[in-house]
Amino acid sequence: MTSTAHGSARAGGDVPTDRLVAGRRPVAAESGTTRQPSDGSRFRPEIEGLRAVASLLVVVYHVWIGRVSGGVDVFFALTGFLAAGQLVRAAERGGIDLFRQWGRTLRRLVPPAAVVLIGTIVASLLLLPESRWPQTVREVVTSAFFVENWQLAADSVDYYAAHNTASVVQHFWSLSIQGQFAIVFPVVVIVATLAARRAGIAGRPAVVALLVSATAISLVWSVVSTATDQTYAYFDSLTRVWEFTLGGLLALGIHRLRLPSWAGLVLGWGGLAGLAACGMMLDVEAGFPGYLALWPVLCAAAVIVAGDTTHHLGSARFLSSRPMQYLGSISFPLYLWHWPVLTLALVTFHTEEPGLRLGLAIIGTSLLLAAATRHFVEDPLLRRARRRSGPLRDHRVAVLALVPVLVLALAWHAVTTARAAPSGVAGDANHPGAMALQPGFVDRGSPDAEPIPPAVSANEDWVKYEEPENGCHDLPEHAALQLCTYVPAPDPAAPTVVVVGDSHMAQFLPAVGPIAQERGWRVQTLIRPGCPLSTTSESNIGEVDCITWNQQTLDALSRLSPALVVAQATHNVRAGRTEATPPGMVEAWNRLADAGVPVLGVRDNPRFDHAPPSCVDTYGRSAPECDVPRSDLYPRVSSLPAGTPSTVSFLDLSDSICLSTTCPPEIGRVMVYLDDNHLTGTFTASLAPVVGNRIAALIGR
Template sequence: MTSTADRDAARVPRAAPSGLPATGTPAPSPAPTRDRFRPEIEGLRALASLLVVVYHVWIGRVSGGVDVFFVLTGFLAVGQLLRASERGHIDLVAQWGRTLRRLVPPAVVVLAGTVVASLLFLPESRWSQTLVEVVTSATFTENWKLAADSVDYYAAHDSASVVQHFWSLSIQGQFALVFPVLVVVAVLLARHRGAGVRSTVAAVLVAVTALSFAYSLWLTAADQQLAYFHSLTRVWEFTLGALLALVIDRIDLPVHLRVVLGWVGVVGLVSCGVALDVEGGFPGYLAGWPVLCAVAVLVAGSTGHALSADRHLTARPLQYLGSISFPLYLWHWPVLLLALQVTHKTAPGWALGSAVIATSIALAAGTRALVERPLAASRVGRGSRWGNYRLAAVTLVPLVVIVLVWHGVTTVRAQPDGTPGDADHPGATSRQAGFVYRGSPDASLLPPAVSSYDDWVYYKDGGDCRWLPYPVLEECTFVGAADPNAPTIVVVGDSHMQQFLPAVAPVARERGWRVTTLIRGNCPFSTGSETVADQGCADTNQAAIAHIARTRPALVVADASRNVRVGLTESTPPGFVEAWGRLGDAGVPVLAVRDNPRFDTAPPSCVDTYGRGAAECLVPRADIYRPQLSIPDAPPNTTVVDLSDSICDPHWCPPEIGNILVYLDNNHLTASFSATLAPVVGPRIAAVIDR
């Protein structure tokens, strides 16, 4: 999105005739440029922000509006920088300071309001993650945080972060940091070569645009979730807008053609999210749709024609919405998610959705009136080169205080009252025959709700990891053994097997065995790629098979099934069975573990919302698990372990068992619960190894 702290942001330069010299002929210094206010830009910004809000609230798809913001940012930025270079030089310190002045205060207001509202209404199980993302949002690194977490942007609202939408502002902030440097380098290059500044800047932008677009195509095909949040896959959208700004005054089209272009851009943008199935292919080439729509509207400009699209874009309502589009974008997402949380809904109807939009517009209008406009008119921070930096730092102080207080509260509440397997917290042990509970009748829940999402198995913390001489294969030692010839158990597969490690470790420690891992997220052990379409997963598994066949461990532990969901969708892919057979040919036994369920919503959040034991959090076992996991073609070296009786009771699959949360999100076991599976899993492992 583009900041609207100054309405003058919608001013673009008229290029001097000598701006783009003929090939091989150095251009004279361009004449000073003059500004021309383009109201259709404000209308285009309003349309893009409305589409983002409406699509998020009611349609649940990507609209393409954010891509329009990126184009407009590049379109407006290059003129400001070139005008500065024509006046003498680009002051990077001052340029970055002005950017901070525009972006930081409204962003801080929204983040502070979101933190306070989250403390009141957000489930404690989501506090820790939200705290981290508030910090990354305030530092313009949220997109990289989401990329590292492999967040699915199209996830259900209840599992999304209330500040997740700051990913686009983060990319915009990074562009504002790097783009002026790029222009400065181009200007210096032009002066060194005696070439035209604008032609040199244009050449550099063409190269950057081509490289970024090519990278976007490649990464989207290889890893779409990473590509969605990756800064380099979006650079071409900014630089294409900048290129357009350099040449737009040389484009002289008939009025009737400009009218057609304007409507093509507007209609194309409005229909983008409906016409395109972007969930698996954005950004990639599909991002060209909204980008080219924005270009079409900008080329059309203000025609003054009675039948033109710009006549509507320049109408007063859209002009006003354009002026508040920046805070509107920032406010609408946390308002939506918190409204759904308070009303216990998974999607807003027309009434709630309308209330969300009205509230977001009101908050945006207040932010514009009380923050953006006063700052635009104020002389505070303008008196010195570093004044805007001091203003931004002072603005951040209240947010820092609020975040520190929230962190303190979270730290206190995260202290566990007990350990997995003690009398108060038997976990899966309580599902064994003859079990009698002897703990406290009001025992606390483990892990505490506020730290449930952090209950991961950090199997790399010991530092005993090494990359093997195979593609994309890392081996870590989870449990060491004093005897170098001790039997080795290899746990291989995806993050579900990572979370299963605490069930394996106790018997290994007791018997002096070693446990190593060959783990790659979202990549179950198979001869194919079961969950992602990239070749990397298949390469990892082929390397794992080769390494295991060569080292011949005492046992391999892997997934026996996948996709355990409501609707009885569980299956054992042929690639699983083939991988087990390949190990059998090498004389390696396999313990295949039936997978745990996956849910549409996160059980810990449900417990936070409705309370422990609430019927709303119970899922019928018969809707998830068939009575038996049948794998008739399993090779003789494979023993299947079915833990469904430990994860579910005869009728339900609950979010907690034996006072321990079963899941940390919507599909991963908590490390605490997994540890209580050890009494069931240990004897099965020992039986196979001792056989």
């Protein structure tokens, strides 16, 4: 999540694992004796308690600290530990029934997840702003099929999707990875044991060798991937494999460890202390997984190795206590419920920080829902599974649980699509947009007309400039560039306007298109999100790539010699009046001036610390909470800096974007912004008369 704000802190998860062999709580022996850790072939209550600790850390960190705790990494390691021991023992006893194994996994995971998704859909329809519906519907479906992590990974590298707000089901990313592991790992164990059998060797050493290789490869990939693209790496299943396989290696080798009681005492409490401190001491959100994830995984391993220590002060006595056992038994539904409860509570109470009282209410509600899910969903299904068995029964339970989720999601999508239809177009009588701020304007529209684009589709009002019909093609001599034709011209000799820069300039295209169509000009684009035209990089998005792209763009523009280049003239309009024209922009204009290419520099639009459409959706139209003082964003007078060549003209649209005192989210019944910093394509279309006149004056045709 891609955002690092509190509301978008990435959530962790837990997959329930059947207790392999029921057993009594271990009886403490005298201090000082040795003990041999169990590999999980009997019930280990301290592991249930460790699950409780990890889930509580996830919840507390999300609610009050606004950071990631590392608890999800504990769940990954525990899943690998329990799965490896179970599957290898099954293979040694004669084989793994893969179909039944998958069925048991689906029966454990799908019904409680489906209950949470159904509850989340219903609550979201009542409480979630409509502007967040499309994203949430999409992620509900990907969560139901255990591919939410890949949805978030794809969004993290999609510049336009990366601006999405954290969804109420974002936390399903970790459950998706664990579900994928639970499906793939039995196949891996079967293949390894069959290969070992054909080679005439024991199956366990073959599995160990495979896990060692997978651990090394995945850990190296995790370190490399985190260093190059941390946001994508965070959700990538392959960067997390080593956490499962390291837990699996521990399960297959722990029986060889013999520790004195005092060592178990140190390891157990040391591991718990390390887990509690992980999220505070490490930059978990920005540095994980990589090598930093070794901290929580090794802490969990220490607690597992400490096991049911015989020392009377050992951590196992705490972890095996009745409260911790109960919390461990509801850790899976607690993880599933806490994130939607938290995010919907923050939306309902219009706050970014829950505080003590609201935080306690969120945790209490999550615990009650988790307990209800366990007693009324998980336990009944487990009892029925014990009474009735069959090769298809568990699969049928999972499918039947998914049906209402998908039906509700489909219905929600239909409602969303119906509400997304606009009630007009920019420039009509009811939706004058920016023209409502022009001198002498007379409003002849209905004051009760619904704004466009509708709230449910405002954050998807991106300008499509890379469509196939726009004739996009790579420039062979400039590998980083793609030139697209936004408005074609029948006359090859027609003037060409090239719109250049980042996504803000892409959103500006509807203001340029109408004058070009009217006068037969050609409009082409050289757009790269995050890279305004400059000789340097003006953002933290792809810094090296931006520099290369800008260099090649300047070379291409010099060769194309268009009638006019339209580019951004200022940058970073934020509260505190941080707006500036970077030296790199001026240098780029001088290079174009040397090539005889004129430039129209467009003053940038404001950037906010919130999404105006969501604010309107939450507080209502004309709500003062959604208006930002203009004086906080724009200085009274703005001009281009010294050194700007005479071939550059300045287009200041601040009077068309803001009122005299505020910069509102809606002007002339048109939504101005689609997220926290991009104009809607609908609003920029309403700027066409102003922009068209200026361009026509510059081109002279």
